[in-house]
Amino acid sequence: MNSSSAFVFVALVFTVYFIRRFFGSFSAMASPETVQKVQGYIKDNKIFVASKTYCPYCQATIKLLFEDKKLSEEQVFLLQLDTMKEGGEIQDALQEITGQRSVPNIFIGGSHIGGNSDIQALESSGKLDPLLKKVLG
Numbered sequence: 629m630n631s632s633s634a635f636v637f638v639a640l641v642f643t644v645y646f647i648r649r650f651f652g653s654f655s656a657m658a659s660p661e662t663v664q665k666v667q668g669y670i671k672d673n674k675i676f677v678a679s680k681t682y683c684p685y686c687q688a689t690i691k692l693l694f695e696d697k698k699l700s701e702e703q704v705f706l707l708q709l710d711t712m713k714e715g716g717e718i719q720d721a722l723q724e725i726t727g728q729r730s731v732p733n734i735f736i737g738g739s740h741i742g743g744n745s746d747i748q749a750l751e752s753s754g755k756l757d758p759l760l761k762k763v764l765g
């Protein structure tokens with residue numbers, strides 16, 4: 629490889645790197661309106677769960693809250709992001725707000741709990757019931 633083709637190769641690698649960086653971060657950015665809307669979901673609902681219908685971790689969280697804890701749809705605001713046109717943007721907003729992109733993304737009493745493993749850990753340690761009682765009364 630002579631020096632000019634080496635230069636072209638390096639320039640190409642940098643161009644691809646910057647295009648990927650720019651479009652990668654651009655696609656993961658939610659609009660300020662969506663971020664505000666999601667902050668409203670967190671603040672205005674005692675329990676908010678962002679889920680996807682096909683996700684087994686989400687199903688485990690849903691079972692825990694609705695079947696084991698016998699909570700109702702009035703008590704848990706559940707969004708199935710994969711069934712919503714704006715689901716991707718809501719997921720981007722959740723990532724911006726919490727640093728967590730995966731679902732389920734769970735909030736109780738306006739506080740970020742985390743994912744399914746986090747809520748199951750609260751249950752195993754006996755901390756979930758008092759938290760639900762405090763938030764739901």
Ligand SMILES: N[C@@H](CCC(=O)N[C@@H](CS)C(=O)NCC(=O)O)C(=O)O
Binds near residue numbers: 683730732744745746
């Ligand atoms: N450790 C996480 C695992 C959650 C997880 O891996 N969720 C998958 C869906 S089943 C996910 O969010 N994948 C990325 C996506 O759907 O954008 C938890 O316990 O919640």
